[in-house]
Amino acid sequence: MLHQPTLEGLRALKLTGMAEALAQQLEQPPIQELAFEQRLALLIEREQLSRENRRLKRLLSAAKLRVNACIEDIDYRHARGLHRAQMAALASCDWVRRAQNLCLTGPTGCGKTWLACALGNQACRQGLSVRYLRLPRLLEQLRIAHGDGSWNRSVGQLVRMELVILDDWGLAKLNAAQRTDLMELIEERHGRHATLIASQLPVDTWHELIGEATLADAILDRLLHNAHRLALSGESMRRGALQPETTEQGLDRRDTPGNAVPAPDRGQRVQAA
Known part of the structure; x- marks a missing residue:
C-alpha cells in the first residue's frame, strides 16, 4: 500500500498531528496489529494533543x-x-x-x-x-x-x-x-x-x-x-539565592518579554505515539 499520498493528504488538510502519528505507526509493526478503530483513535488523540500544544504556544507567545x-x-x-x-x-x-x-x-x-x-x-x-x-x-x-x-x-x-x-x-x-x-x-x-x-x-x-x-x-x-x-510580606527572596534563577528564588536574567515558555511536562502535554 502506498502511504505517502495519505501522509501528504493529511498534511494538506493541516492534520499534522495525525500525519506524524501515522508515520510513527508505520514504523512500529506491533501497532499495525491493532484494530482499525483503535489505530484511528490513536491518530485522533495525537491530533488533539498537537492542536492543544500549538494553541498553548500561540497563547504564551502573545502573553509576553x-x-x-x-x-x-x-x-x-x-x-x-x-x-x-x-x-x-x-x-x-x-x-x-x-x-x-x-x-x-x-x-x-x-x-x-x-x-x-x-x-x-x-x-x-x-x-x-x-x-x-x-x-x-x-x-x-x-x-x-x-x-x-x-x-x-x-x-x-x-x-x-x-x-x-x-x-x-x-x-x-x-x-x-x-x-x-x-x-x-x-x-x-x-x-x-x-x-x-x-x-x-x-x-x-x-x-x-x-x-x-x-x-x-x-x-x-x-x-x-x-x-x-x-x-505578601517578608524579606527579599533574591538575597542569598543559591538556586539557578529559573526558579522563584529570582528572575531569570536570560528571560526577556516574549521568551517565557512553560517548564517541561507542565506547560505542555506530552504527545503520545
Whole structure:
C-alpha cells in the first residue's frame, strides 16, 4: 500500500498531528496489529494533543510573560503570607473566567512578578488569552498611540484579552492623560475580563497615586469591588539565592518579554505515539 499520498493528504488538510502519528505507526509493526478503530483513535488523540500544544504556544507567545514561571514551582518555604489553599483556588483560574480581578501586593523581591507570571502561564495552559505589561510601559505606549492614530486598536486588543497583568503599578503618580487612558482601559474591561495588578504599594495608597479624586474613585471602584487580594510580606527572596534563577528564588536574567515558555511536562502535554 502506498502511504505517502495519505501522509501528504493529511498534511494538506493541516492534520499534522495525525500525519506524524501515522508515520510513527508505520514504523512500529506491533501497532499495525491493532484494530482499525483503535489505530484511528490513536491518530485522533495525537491530533488533539498537537492542536492543544500549538494553541498553548500561540497563547504564551502573545502573553509576553516576563519570566518563565509555573504554579508547581512556587516556593512555600519562605514566610511571606502565601498559602497553598489560596494559590490552588487562584490556579483554577475560575476568577479569570468570572471576570474578577486580583491585587497582588508586597515589598520588593517577595516574588510578585514571578507569581503573576505563574498565574498567567496557568491561564494560558487552560486556554485563556493573557497579556503581561508593566504599567509604565503601557502608559507610554498609549501616549504614543494617541499621536500615530493607533490608540483605539491598541486598547481594543487589550480589552479582548481574558487576563491582563499590569505589573509595577504605582511606581509614579499619574498625570491627567495617563489617568484618562487608564480609566478607559479599566472601564472597557470591567465586568468582561479579569485584570491582575502587581504593586509594591498597599491598596490603601493607590487613591493618592492615581490623583484627581473623581477618576481615582472610578478606577478603584471598578478594580477592587470584585477583587481577590494577595498581600505578601517578608524579606527579599533574591538575597542569598543559591538556586539557578529559573526558579522563584529570582528572575531569570536570560528571560526577556516574549521568551517565557512553560517548564517541561507542565506547560505542555506530552504527545503520545
